[in-house]
Amino acid sequence: MNAPLYSFKEVELKWQNFWAHHKSYEVKEPGDxxxxxxxxxxxxxxxxxxxxxxxxxxxxxxxxxxxxxxxxxxxxxxxxxxxxxxxxxxxxxxxxxxxxxxxxxxxxxxxxxxxxxxxxxxxxxxxxxxxxxxxxxxxxxxxYKKGLIYRKESWVNWDPEEKTVLANEQVINGRGWRSGVPVERRLLSQWFLKITKFSDALLENLKDLPDWPENVRTMQEKWIGRSQGARIFFSLKDPLDGMNRNLEVFSTRPETLFGASFLCIAPNHPIALKLAEKDEDLAAFIQECLRQDTSEATLQKAEKKGFKTALLGEHPFDKNWTLPIFIANFVVMDYGTGAVFGCPAHDDRDLDFARLYDLPILPVIEDPNGGVFCKDQDDEAYVGPGVLIHSEFLNGLDINEAQRVVIMRLEEIKKGYGEITYRLRDWGVSRQRYWGCPIPMIHCPVCGVVPVPQEALPVVLPENVSFDIPGNPLDHDASWKDVLCPQCDGKAERETDTLDxxxxxxxxxxxxxxxxxxxxxxxxxxxxxxxxxxxxxxxxxxxxxxxxxxxxxxxxxxxxxxxxxxxxxxxxxxGFVCHETYQDEKGAWLYPEEVKKSKDGTYVTLRDDLLVRVGRSEKMSKSHKNVVDPSVILKEYGADTARLFMLSDTPPERNLDWSESGIEGCWRYINRLWRLGSRALERIEIISRLNLKSETSLKTEEEAFLRLLNTTVQFVTKAYELYHFNTAVAQCRTFSNDFARFIEESQNAPLIREGLQTLLRLLSPIIPHLTSEIWSIMEGQDQVVDFLPWPKADPKYLEAPTISLSVQINGKLRGVLTLPNNASEETVKCEALKLPNVKQEFDKGATLKRVVFVQNRIMNLVVV
RNA sequence: GCCCGCUUGGUGGAAUGGUAGACACAACAGACUUAAAAUCUGUCGAUCUUACGGUCAUGCCAGUUCGAGUCUGGCAGCGGGCACCA
Missing domain, CATH: 3.40.50.620 (HUPs)
Structure with a gap:
């Protein structure tokens, strides 16, 4: 076969059509x-x-x-x-x-x-x-039937101008992205999935997922956030009318109870709302808290603010000790009980708050490293392990023991109990949107919430709705919304929320x-x-x-x-695909194709040679214009080149930096493989025409090639199994380099053929078009290469006869020895002592103290 | 703010606790060519040295070890997630 230029356009289309026509990848039914x-x-x-x-x-x-x-x-x-x-x-x-x-x-x-x-x-x-x-x-x-779905009130971001609920990402600096109007929080009745029922199972099962990345398992574990703590009752000095006498507080650090100096409740805590009825200032404060968007990040980054109420809470272990009660913007109603006690000496957030409102800071845990908490403005709260002090019956106990004891005492005096809580909250699935799956529920004024009967499914999303009026189009579509109640046949309405x-x-x-x-x-x-x-x-x-x-x-x-x-x-x-960012002098973003590199290495605009500011490589995004359109790449270089580039340099988990020169390097390799294939087939033909006598024993270079071939098969297979595609490609390139030489030098046609077949098969998962094409030229028929058996390494050729072993003195490299495989410690030591650098050391009077020997790897001579 | 990661030459990266920089990209030099492109060959961490070779180097600071890019602790920078983007 001659080596015409590789025409990826033709070849790739041919194979894509072949696979589609033969339905090569359709799976009719599960096999064994x-x-x-x-x-x-x-x-x-x-x-x-x-x-x-x-x-x-x-x-x-x-x-x-x-x-x-x-x-x-x-x-x-x-x-x-x-x-x-x-x-x-x-x-x-x-x-x-x-x-x-x-x-x-x-x-x-x-x-x-x-x-x-x-x-x-x-x-x-x-x-x-x-x-x-x-x-x-x-x-x-x-x-719903199993009780895994229920309704409850929950807060949403409300855009008063668009009269719609906003996603957190649609809230920018507290304002609606389109309207620019400050968002408010609103309480809406919504559907929830009871994911918390499975908190423990979701946590426990993580142990049975060894093939998941460690970091993902850790993130989920922390997200579920199981914590042992206590629910503690603080009696209110002057309870409000019709409300519980006790303020229930959840804490994961109940052992610091004697360091408590204040209590905080969430702005939407029932007590706060009750107080606000008669207090305009408080009502205004609560309104201000509710003006933030609902994301946790905003909440925690916001400046800590509190509103002091007239209420006082009684310390569970000391009737005469009262704590002021604040309403605070950083306390979340959804977690624990919506109320906390503050221990400023041992919690950074509480410390900030105490300094802001000049509240007492009472250290109750002693740092074992001797540091004593003092009140300097720069001091941080001590959150490490230690022994309890200033804590009556807890004094001298370590924090774990103290936690156990304090819970026991709280239970004895009926002022609280040990409790396990989870950070995980139930999943709100209601969306006040049109383009989602309709929730199959009906609201009947008589029967309440009634599920749509099975036989009445599906509830089809109406077409031709109008987006002219602000809000959810389903709400305005009477022909869809108005239905009869499946139970009483009376007038009823469909649920207009759709699913997340x-x-x-x-x-x-x-x-x-x-x-x-x-x-x-x-x-x-x-x-x-x-x-x-x-x-x-x-x-x-x-x-x-x-x-x-x-x-x-x-x-x-x-x-x-x-x-x-x-x-x-x-x-x-x-990881992400990243690219450098470019900005002109005014700071406007530029697309990579609007920019060129000038002779002195700086970047300038293509149009008028103005200087361009080059920013660091970051995730490709439309907003920063640092995007490269894949369809352009596919048109210019083809799928195999793009696929190869995606896998060849960066391991999957890492961010990948897009580079024009990188893609060209891959394009050159694709062409090189094409020439390599052509030349190999050519050589096979030439050799067969020579009519050589078949040799019975292998030549040295043939044995060396077989070793490379088999170690390559072993290495690449392992690399695929571990998803280390970049090292698989590197090994294939190494093999290609040697193979190119071997093709020219060897007269062993079957071995050249085996080399080519192996290389193609090893690369076929990454560059299926090119490998299929060469394979079909070689085998004379069209096959789906994927389904051919994967090559196996022959153990006979996996071991090299000689190895190189490094010799160190006190851990520093002093020479390298080339020795037979598995050379003994004695042999190595004998040879090592002959090395000039080693000899010199001993001539200077060093005495050998210890020899560390790892077979086929190193010998470390420890001297003094 | 909280949780989870990442950091190695000019660049992407390689390296079961055992020769740091495999394989590439870029750059430079040479061959081929009227020329260019393509291709092929070579050099390519820094530094000292004519050379042999040495010294320093895996974000920073400590520690464990005969030996640390790899393990431990602390710090810095960057990225992801934070419950209504998907």
Whole structure:
């Protein structure tokens, strides 16, 4: 074969069509051994970005690798197509969310195809399609029946101008993103999922997920936040009319109770609201607190503020000791009891607060390192371990023992009890939005909340709604909203809230197992495919999405849908794709294609040579314009080059820096492989024409090549198993370098052939088009390379006859020895002492004290 | 603010506690070419030295160890998440 230039356009299209035509990656039914590869499905924004290219290349490479082991690989793809952007597009451009979404899906699917991803498209899921959300409504009703769903009041960000609820990201510096009007907090009655019922199970099961990254497990553990503490009752000196005599406080540090100097309650605590009825100043203060957005970050970053009430709380262990009660902006009603006691000496936040309001600071724990807490303005609170002081019956106890004792005493005098609490809160799933799954509930003035009967499903989202009036279009659509009550046949209204889009993504991995079933999923299929063997996605989902999915699986088990608890066996979390940022002199952001490098190394604008400020590399984002459009790359270099670049340099977990020169390096390697393949086949033909006598024994260089070949197979296989794709590529490049020489020098045609076959097979998961093409030229027929067996390393060729061993003196390198494999300590020592640098040391009068020897690695001579 | 990470040449990165910088990118030099591109070959952490070779180097400061990029503690910088973006 001659070596015509590699034409990726033709070749890639040919193979993409071949796979589609032969339905190569469709899985009809689960085989004996299944392997489920799943990447987080995308929101169909309509544009492919580099982050997509990265995740989907990772997943595809894993899927293609696993096919080499004879497994039935389930590798599906779908669209997480409900969500805010469709609604924003509707408001801004007047397009119908459903039309906009479907067009985006079409556009993105085309891009996915051109990446050569080996998906089973027959299982495609669109979550905004009735066929999907109908099943979701069934699940909702089953959860409701099991008592896993309930209604309660909860705070939301309210934009008074747009008359709508805002997401936290839509609140910028306390103002609505579109209206610019300060947001308020409003209390709305909403649907909640009882995820807290599974707090312990969600925590405990983390131990059974060894293939999850440690950091993700830790994050979830902290998020669930199980803590042992105490509920403590502070009697109010002058209780309010009709309210409890006791103020209930939860604390994770009850042992510091004798260091308490004040009590704080949340601005929306019932006592605070009661007091505000008769106190305008307090009412104003509460209003001010409620003006912040609802995010925890805002809350905690805000300046600590309190409002002193006239109320006093009695210390549980001393009737004559009273503590002032404040209403404070940093106390959260949703956690614990919405009330805390402040111990300034041992909590930084309490210390700040005490200094602000000039409250006593009473140290009760002694730092074992002798530091005594003093009242200097710069001192921090002491939060470490230690022994109790100034604490009556707790004196001399360490903090753990003191906690046990204090809880015991509180229980004795009926002033409190030990309690375990969780940071995890129930999941609010109500959204006051149109583009989401309708909640199948009906509000009847007579019967109350009534579920939509099974046979009346699906509750279909109405098309042709109007976004002209501010607020939720479902609220204004009487023809949809007004219904008859299924119980009493009287006039009733549909629930107009829709579900959080996390709801769809919490079970889609189950739907993929039987995507066209008339029930949410077929039990046998799920049993066969689940759990997902490897789930690939961004770290940003480490807590919420993954925790919700785990909870859903448990809840579905409780409803009898399935009988396992954990949906994802292992997890691969990939980093971001980053790029430098560019700004002109006025600070306006510039796209990379608007910028060029000048001769002196600085960057200037392409248009008029103005100096450009280069910022550090950060996550590609539209707002900073540091984006590179993948479709341009695909057009210029092709899918294989893009895929190779995504995997070749950076390990999956790290952030990847996009670089133009990096992509060109990959493009050159692709062409080099093409020439290498052509030349190898050419050489095989030339050699066979020579009619050489077949040699019976291998030459030295052939043995060396076989060693390289087999160690490469071993190394690359291991690297794929560990998802270290960058080192797999590096090893293949090393092999290619030597192989190029071997092709020219060797007369062993079968060995050249074996070398080429191995190289192609090892790279085929990453660059499927090129490898398929060369393979088909070599084998004379079109095959799907993925399904060919993965090569096995022959142990006979894995051991090198000689090794190089480093010799150190006191841990410093002094020479390297080349010795037979497994040379004994005696041999090594004998040779080591002959090394000039070592000899010199002893000539200077050093005496040998100790010899550290690690076979085939090092000898360290310890001298004095 | 709280929780979780990351930090190694000019750049991306490699390295079961055992020869730091594999494999690349960029740069430089050379070969081929009328020339350029492409390709091929070589050099390529800093520093001292004509050389042999030495010294210093994995964000910073301590510690453990015969030996630390790797383990422990502290600090700094950067990134992710914080419950209504997905």
């Amino acid at each position: 051994s299944c392997y489920y590869v799943l990447e987080q499905f995308p929101y169909p924004s309509g544009r492919l970005h580099m982050g997509h290219v990265r995740v989907y290349t990772l997943g595809d490479t894993i899927a293609r690798f696993q096919r080499g082991f004879g497994k039935t690989v389930l590798h599906p793809m779908g669209w997480d197509s409900f969500g805010l952007p469709a609604e924003n597009a509707a408001i801004q451009h007047g397009v119908s969310p459903s039309k906009w979404t479907l067009e985006n899906i079409q556009a993105m699917k085309k891009h996915f195809m051109s990446l050569g991803l080996s998906y089973d498209w027959s299982r495609e899921i669109i979550t905004s399609d009735v066929s999907y959300y109908e099943q979701e409504q069934k699940i909702f009703l089953d959860f 889009t996390f709801f769809e993504s919490s079970w889609y991995f189950l739907r993929f197992c039987s995507p066209r079933a008339s029930i949410p999923f077929n039990r046998n299929d799920v049993q066969a495919f689940m759990p997902v063997d490897i789930y690939v996605g961004g770290v940003e989902h480490a807590v919420l999405h993954l925790l919700y999915s785990r909870f859903f699986t448990m809840a579905l088990k409780e409803c009898g849908y399935l009988d396992f608890e954990e949906p994802f066996k292992s997890l691969l979390t990939q």
